[in-house]
Amino acid sequence: MVEVNRKTKETDIRCKLDINGSGSSKINTGIGFFDHMLEALSKHSGIDIELSCKGDLHIDFHHSVEDCGIVLGKALKESIFPIQAVERYGNATVVMDEAAVTCALDLSNRPFLVYEIDINEKVGQFDVELAEEFFNAFVMNAGLTCHIIYERGKNKHHILEAAFKSVAVALRRAMAKNEKLGIPSTKGIL
Numbered sequence: 001m002v003e004v005n006r007k008t009k010e011t012d013i014r015c016k017l018d019i020n021g022s023g024s025s026k027i028n029t030g031i032g033f034f035d036h037m038l039e040a041l042s043k044h045s046g047i048d049i050e051l052s053c054k055g056d057l058h059i060d061f062h063h064s065v066e067d068c069g070i071v072l073g074k075a076l077k078e079s080i081f082p083i084q085a086v087e088r089y090g091n092a093t094v095v096m097d098e099a100a101v102t103c104a105l106d107l108s109n110r111p112f113l114v115y116e117i118d119i120n121e122k123v124g125q126f127d128v129e130l131a132e133e134f135f136n137a138f139v140m141n142a143g144l145t146c147h148i149i150y151e152r153g154k155n156k157h158h159i160l161e162a163a164f165k166s167v168a169v170a171l172r173r174a175m176a177k178n179e180k181l182g183i184p185s186t187k188g189i190l
Helices: 032-045 062-080 130-142 156-174
Strands: 002-007 011-018 025-028 048-055 089-096 099-106 112-116 145-152
Touching: 002 062, 011 062, 025 032, 032 048, 032 062, 032 130, 032 156, 048 062, 062 130, 089 156, 099 156, 112 130, 130 145, 130 156, 145 156
Parallel strands: 025 048, 112 145
Antiparallel strands: 002 011, 011 048, 089 099, 099 145
16 A cells, blocks of 8 residues: 655645555545546556545646646556566557547556547536546656547547546556566566
8 A cells, every 4th residue: 555645735635545456446536527537447447546635626627637647646656666577568448338448558667648539628517638637647657658549439428437447457457467577678677
């Protein structure tokens, strides 16, 4: 279990993360749709997440969403590095009714995000472009190379939920134990 806390003038975040968990979560950011997405991330990755965020929601959701990505990314990085005896690479295509989103990722310790989901407006009160802000902060702080690609779909809720779930499943697959690999790099370190 790793604990990472972060307090700024915009947010106060407390996070506990266990990569060897069962996918249970206690999420409270004050942003209903975002809580739902983080619960899906936890469940389908098998990572236990306890996260509370008190943010400046009277302004908008941006600071809370981005800062939660920073904190979750830092907690994940602290949990998985130095990497050894895991698959390292993971990918998944997740469907939600008519929507399909693919994620391919590498526990590379070289952060890079490709985010090709071109939707706008809102799901409830959640600005859909905030999903990219979350994933960018998460990936950069976790040390992941991550490609999230929209395949098809019309319903914005379904598209974003498929995105979060595809990242979760790809992450679970990348973290799968593989003792034969040792350190999964020809460099000898990640």
